[in-house]
Every structure is written in structure tokens, then in C-alpha cells.
Amino acid sequence: xxxxxxxxxxxxxxxxxxxxxxxxxxxxxxxxxxxxxxxxxxxxxxxxxxxxxxxxxxxxxxxxxxxxxxxxxxxxxxxxxxxxxxxxxxxxxxxxxxxxxxxxxxxxxxxxxxxxx
Numbered sequence: 001x002x003x004x005x006x007x008x009x010x011x012x013x014x015x016x017x018x019x020x021x022x023x024x025x026x027x028x029x030x031x032x033x034x035x036x037x038x039x040x041x042x043x044x045x046x047x048x049x050x051x052x053x054x055x056x057x058x059x060x061x062x063x064x065x066x067x068x069x070x071x072x073x074x075x076x077x078x079x080x081x082x083x084x085x086x087x088x089x090x091x092x093x094x095x096x097x098x099x100x101x102x103x104x105x106x107x108x109x110x111x112x113x114x115x116x117x
Contacts, residue, residue, distance in 0.1 A: 001043050004063045005101035006056040009088040015052050018086045022047050032075045040069040040076070052088070063100070 010018055025033055037045050044059030060066050070076045084090060 001059045002061060002063075003044070003103055003106075004058045004060070005103070006058060006063075007101065008054045008056075008091045010049075010052045010054055010086055011088050012052045014086040015049060018054065018083070019049055021083070030079060033079045036070070036073050036076045036079075040066045040073065042066055 021028075021030065025031060041060045041062070042058055044057065046057045048055040048057070058066070
């Protein structure tokens with residue numbers, strides 16, 4: 001599994017609503033989105049808020065493939081339509097208009113490499 005970090009700017013006035021939708025997805029009509037993310041190939045998906053930025057850490061084999069699959073799933077398209085009003089820009093969760101961060105340090109990996117020496 002590879003890890004990816006995706007950052008998107010939120011409209012400051014929508015941070016609270018965006019956070020609440022994510023915190024409560026499991027107990028609303030949006031719980032289907034949990035299944036959709038797994039079916040798309042995500043093994044891990046954590047969302048953090050920093051100021052008015054949504055920071056997603058995604059674990060999967062191929063983020064582009066996950067985006068491709070998500071683009072074909074009706075429940076995800078409805079979720080993205082709802083969320084689109086919360087973003088400062090109009091990110092497309094297909095990999096073309098999102099900021100992806102390169103991982104440069106992994107404690108577990110570095111520790112394993114030290115032990116091997």
C-alpha cells in the first residue's frame with residue numbers, strides 16, 4: 001500500500017459543515033460513501049482539518065486508479081456534488097486539480113532500515 005496526502009482549500013465559512021459531514025457520515029445517508037471508497041481501492045482514508053484546509057491521507061496501491069473508479073460511482077458523484085460548494089476552488093477528485101504531497105519520511109520504514117544494518 002502506498003500513502004498519499006491530498007490538500008484542498010475550503011471556504012472558511014464552510015469548515016464546520018465540511019467537518020460535520022465527515023464526522024457523521026457513518027450515521028447518515030452518506031454512509032454509502034464509506035463502501036464506495038473501499039470499492040475504489042482505498043485501504044485508508046483519513047481527513048484532517050488545518051485552518052481552512054482539508055488534508056486527506058489516502059492509502060491505496062494507485063491513487064489515479066482510485067480516482068478513475070470513483071468517477072464512475074453514482075454515490076460518489078452525489079457526494080462530490082454536495083461537497084463542491086465547500087471548497088475555495090473546484091477540485092476534481094480525478095487527480096488533475098488536487099495537490100498531492102510526496103512522502104519523504106516514514107518512521108516505521110526508517111526504523112526497519114536501521115535494524116537491517
